Amino acid sequence: MHSRRQSIVALFAPFLTTACVVGPNFKPPAPPPVSSYTATPQATIAATAGVPGGQAQHFISGADIPADWWSLFHSRPLNALIEQALANNADLKAAQAALRVAHENTLAQHGAYLPQVSAGASITRNKDPSATLAPVPANNSFAYTLVTPSVAVSYTPDVFGLNKRTVEGLAAQEQASRYQMVATDITLSANVALAAITEASLDDQIATTNDLIGINRQILSLLQFQKSKGYIAGADIAAQQTQLAQLEATLPPLTKQRDQQQNLLAVLTGRYPSQAPAEKFSLAGLTLPADLPLTLPSALVEQRPDVLQAEENLHAASAQIGVARANRLPNITLSANAGSNALAIGQIFAPGTGFWNIGAALLAPIFDGGTKLHQERAARYAYQQSAEQYRGTVLTAFQNVADTLSALEHDADALKSTAAATDAAKKSLDLARLRYKDGYDAYLAVLVAEQSYQQQRLSLVQAEAARFADTAALFQALGGGWWHRPDLMSAANGR
Numbered sequence: 001m002h003s004r005r006q007s008i009v010a011l012f013a014p015f016l017t018t019a020c021v022v023g024p025n026f027k028p029p030a031p032p033p034v035s036s037y038t039a040t041p042q043a044t045i046a047a048t049a050g051v052p053g054g055q056a057q058h059f060i061s062g063a064d065i066p067a068d069w070w071s072l073f074h075s076r077p078l079n080a081l082i083e084q085a086l087a088n089n090a091d092l093k094a095a096q097a098a099l100r101v102a103h104e105n106t107l108a109q110h111g112a113y114l115p116q117v118s119a120g121a122s123i124t125r126n127k128d129p130s131a132t133l134a135p136v137p138a139n140n141s142f143a144y145t146l147v148t149p150s151v152a153v154s155y156t157p158d159v160f161g162l163n164k165r166t167v168e169g170l171a172a173q174e175q176a177s178r179y180q181m182v183a184t185d186i187t188l189s190a191n192v193a194l195a196a197i198t199e200a201s202l203d204d205q206i207a208t209t210n211d212l213i214g215i216n217r218q219i220l221s222l223l224q225f226q227k228s229k230g231y232i233a234g235a236d237i238a239a240q241q242t243q244l245a246q247l248e249a250t251l252p253p254l255t256k257q258r259d260q261q262q263n264l265l266a267v268l269t270g271r272y273p274s275q276a277p278a279e280k281f282s283l284a285g286l287t288l289p290a291d292l293p294l295t296l297p298s299a300l301v302e303q304r305p306d307v308l309q310a311e312e313n314l315h316a317a318s319a320q321i322g323v324a325r326a327n328r329l330p331n332i333t334l335s336a337n338a339g340s341n342a343l344a345i346g347q348i349f350a351p352g353t354g355f356w357n358i359g360a361a362l363l364a365p366i367f368d369g370g371t372k373l374h375q376e377r378a379a380r381y382a383y384q385q386s387a388e389q390y391r392g393t394v395l396t397a398f399q400n401v402a403d404t405l406s407a408l409e410h411d412a413d414a415l416k417s418t419a420a421a422t423d424a425a426k427k428s429l430d431l432a433r434l435r436y437k438d439g440y441d442a443y444l445a446v447l448v449a450e451q452s453y454q455q456q457r458l459s460l461v462q463a464e465a466a467r468f469a470d471t472a473a474l475f476q477a478l479g480g481g482w483w484h485r486p487d488l489m490s491a492a493n494g495r
Contacts, residue, residue: 023322
C-alpha cells in the first residue's frame with residue numbers, strides 16, 4: 001500500500017512543483033507620448049492689485065503637490081471644514097468599506113492554493129432483518145449503532161494557473177477599489193473647497209445686490225419727487241420701477257444658491273442640513289496660492305487615481321483572459337479520506353476499525369458547444385474595451401489639466417479687466433460726489449454713479465471667485481498630492 005501511495009505522488013509531482021500558467025502577463029501601458037498639456041507653454045499669470053484673488057501666480061514645472069494643498073489658501077475655517085469632511089463623510093466611509101470588501105475577497109481566493117481539510121462524524125441507529133442485509137455486527141445483533149468519524153483532504157494543483165490568474169484579477173480589482181477610494185477622498189476635499197469659495201462669493205453678491213436695491217429705491221424715491229413737481233414724466237417712473245423689480249428678482253436665486261451651498265457643506269462634512277457648520281467664509285479671508293505646481297505629463301498618469309484605477313481595471317481584464325483560457329484545460333483534483341467505523345464511541349480508536357482511501361481525478365472538457373471558447377474570446381474583447389477605457393481616462397485627465405490651465409489664464413484676464421472697470425466706476429462715483437458737494441450735480445447723479453459702481457462690484461466678486469475655484473480645480477486635476485498622506489498611501493499599498 002505504501003508503494004502505491006508513492007506511485008500516485010510521483011505521478012502528480014510535476015503538477016505540484018511547476019505550473020504552466022496560461023494567459024498574458026500584464027504590462028502597464030506606456031506613458032503618453034506628449035510633453036505638455038497645452039499647445040502653448042504656460043506663462044506667469046499677472047497680478048491685479050488691490051482685490052482678493054489678484055495675486056500673481058507662477059507655474060513651477062515638475063513641482064510636487066503638498067498633501068494638504070488646501071492649506072495654501074491660508075484659511076483656518078477651510079482647513080477645519082475639510083478635516084471634518086475627511087473624518088465624517090458618508091461616501092468616503094462607503095469607499096473605505098468597499099476597499100475592505102475587495103481585500104477580504106482577495107484573501108479568500110488565496111485559500112485555494114492550500115489543501116482543503118474537513119472533518120465530520122455521523123452516528124446512525126440501524127436495524128437489519130436476519131439473512132436479508134449483510135454484513136451485520138460480529139455479535140449477530142440486528143439492531144446496532146454505528147459511529148463513523150472521518151477526515152477528508154482535497155487539493156487542486158494549480159497546473160495551468162487558473163487560481164493564479166483568479167487571484168491576480170481579484171488583487172487588481174482590490175487595487176482599483178483602493179484608487180477609487182483615493183479619488184473619492186480627493187474629490188471630497190476639492191468639493192468642500194469649491195463649496196466654501198462659492199458660498200463666500202454668493203454672500204458678497206447678496207450684499208452687493210442688497211446695496212444695489214437700496215440705491216435703486218432711493219433713485220425711485222427721487223424720481224417720484226421730481227414727478228410730483230412736474231419735472232419728469234410718468235414713463236421715467238415706470239422705467240425705474242421696472243429696473244428695481246428686475247434687480248429684486250435677482251436676489252432670491254442668489255439666496256437660494258447660498259442656502260444650497262450651506263446644505264452641501266453640511267452633508268459633505270457628515271451632518272444634516274439643519275446642522276450646518278458654523279464656519280463662515282469670505283473671499284477676503286482667502287489667499288490665492290502664488291506658486292502652482294505643474295506635474296510632468298509622464299508623471300500625471302502615475303498620480304491621478306482615476307487613471308490608476310483604469311489601469312487596474314485593465315490588469316483585471318488581462319487576468320480574466322488567463323482564467324478563461326485555463327477553464328478550457330484539464331483540471332486535476334487529489335483527495336484522501338480517513339476515518340473509523342465503530343459500534344460505540346469508546347471503540348472508535350480500537351484496532352481494526354479504521355479505513356482510508358486516496359485518489360486522483362482528472363476532469364477535462366471535451367465538448368461544450370463552444371461555450372468556453374467564446375468565453376475566452378469575450379474576455380479578450382473585454383480587455384480591448386478596458387484598454388480603450390483606460391485611454392479615454394488618460395485623455396480626460398489631460399483635458400482636465402489643460403482646461404484648468406486655460407481657465408486660470410482667462411480668469412486672470414477677466415479679473416484684470418473687471419477690476420479696471422470697477423476702478424473707473426469708483427472714480428466716476430467719487431467725481432459725482434464732488435460735483436454734488438460743490439453744487440454742480442443733483443444727488444440723483446450720485447446715485448446713478450453709485451449704481452454703476454455696485455454693478456461692477458458684482459462682476460468683480462464673480463471674477464475673484466473664479467480664480468480661487470479654478471486654482472483649487474488645478475490641484476484636483478493634478479492628483480491632489482495624496483501620495484504624501486500616510487493614510488492613503490497605506491491603503492494604496494494594501495496595508
